[in-house]
Amino acid sequence: MSTQLTADDVRHLRTGAHFLACAIDPTAIHVYTDMVLRAMEHQSLELTTVDELASDDLVVAVGMVTQGLFIADMPPVGDEFLGCIKAMEASLGRRVRAIYPLAAANINGMIPLMVGLQSTLPVIDSDPMGRVFPLISQTTLNIGQVPISPIAMMGVTGERALVEANNPQRAETLVRALVTELGGWAATAMYPCTAAQLKAHGVHGSVSRMIRIGQIQDAETSVERKFLMLAELLDATRVARARVSHIEGLSRPTDLGLPAQPSSVTLEDESTGQIIRLEIQNEILLVLVDGAIAAAVPDMVTLLNSEHGTVVTLDDVRVGNVVDVLTYPAAAQWYSQAGLDLAEPTAFGIPLRHPRRSHA
Template sequence: MKTLDEREIQDLYTGSVFAACMIDPDWAREQADRLLALFTETDARPMLCEPAELDPEGLVVAVGFVSNGLPPAELRPVGDEFVRCLQLIERELGRPVVGVMPLAAAGVNAMVPPLVALQAGLPLVDADPMGRVFPLVSQTVFTVAGLPAGPVAAAGATGEAAVVQVEEPVRVDRVLRALAGVYGGWAATASYPMTGATLAAAGVQGSTTRLLRIGGILNADTSIREKYDALGRMDGMKLRVRARVSGVAWTASATQPGQTARPSSVTLVGEPNGRIVQLEIQDEVLLLMVDGVVRAAVPDIITILDARDGTPATLEDLWAGNTIDILVMTADAAWYSPAGMKLAGPTAFAALGVQQ
């Protein structure tokens, strides 16, 4: 097991913003700040472990926020919601939870598990269901493997909590989004309960370590060229494009249940070659085209960085005249299987016209 210190929490935050390319990182920052505040109150620190270090029959669950598909609510967590979810799962299954993992290895849900792990006195397991972030709870490698999402525990900031008995992952999104709406816009959840052995066989391995490494590179006191060289040496880094935003077209169209209807198209001009670069977005970047040719598409991880210093940018930085660096990383191999592509490849977002 590895102890995570203050610097590594900062690296994890940076890596989580990089991997998510989100609209607003405030909720992720808030989770990091809550965790660092706990560091001043206790000598305990989150422990990161591999699935193989757990009891093979021990119970592991994924923890993360689920929203009702709208922008983050002003109602903030009290702080005990996830611990209550763990208690509900333990009561439902009659077994103790021995470890927690991220619901998604990016964004706010990458920052939730170390906080929950410290609160509950459990290890953070270095694996997860996505290896990145997708808009639907059902878009996981566990779904690809035919594993159930439930039972799922959900809790809100005002005291309500529920255990959802659901086996089909596609149903989880509809039910949890409905609960999130009732709870005030979001729900803390514990889902995908499974043994350590199952997680070791079916999960995306090393996902938190990958975020720590990315964050460490980007937070290092080095030049932007050195940062990019280091990122380029990582497994899965496949493309970098520098371009200046020339136009943003915000549109709306029908989406899958639980997804926000906020797709958009961003046109950029490549520097220094003048090529036409286009990004298709719905809460995250789904497609990258250069001169009309698709260069990357989901499940690839497509993200953006500030071209001046290499810090992670957000979708709010896509304003006309701004120059950004677009980076592409491969996702877990399971996502490029026929079943993975059907669940989270371009055809899964065909309502946006995102196709190859």
């Protein structure tokens, strides 16, 4: 069922997008939020379900791909995504009928709202990740063997590219190289598919889930009450309330296309004495409690300020901080054999299998 989003919905979505991605470019997401709110003063914004579309309607994912440049350092002019959609339509010879977020978290959770307002296309309450992953090949559409290309790109300087590659990993390599050449970020449109394909292989309700998370986080209520509501919504578990004791950068190598410097955070639960270790590469990939796996990618992890219940961005973690470590499951597709092949720790260069591997 289609709904008209309000200004409050947009603000809550921003909060939810931050919650689902502890690593975030806060300036960029606020810039996009302000752009959306200003545009909404003059027109409405429609959030629709995939069921509202005709089964053969063409839909595409829109999102920003970055490689070493904060979006706020070189802000978009504003027409980049419209250019990508037009290039996609020219390549396929068909009109795009709706758009959906490349990832339902971080800046890419917010971008489709702006693109929807610019293009007057409805935004679908679905995405192909249900969270955020660093690679464009790490999607449930890839699991479902939905083609990733053509991929339309427009960079910092207005230069454009169209990538046609059948293999998602090869597409990943080409896109990353082009993003670097295009100036450090690129607006993209990719995974063109029918509404029926998105319905079969996407993660649904992911945009409205960001809004609901934001409603909980933004509410004037106690930290404990917020946690209880989040636990019910997300099936979240509080692994520990612990104090950061050590932060280190690691020399662990990363494969091409994994845009991160690996790091590790050690915490101590002062009530139990347990030692918590977080392995980080853009997102938190692994949570160990006294050496045992408490959560592993694709499981999701969020750090909250223990006093205020607000999200702790990874770049802001400091020795002495006391944080709540929350874990919650990803979309069901990620726990299939094919999903774990794409997104368990080994896919990030950590030689550990996900605990659910034997049951997948």
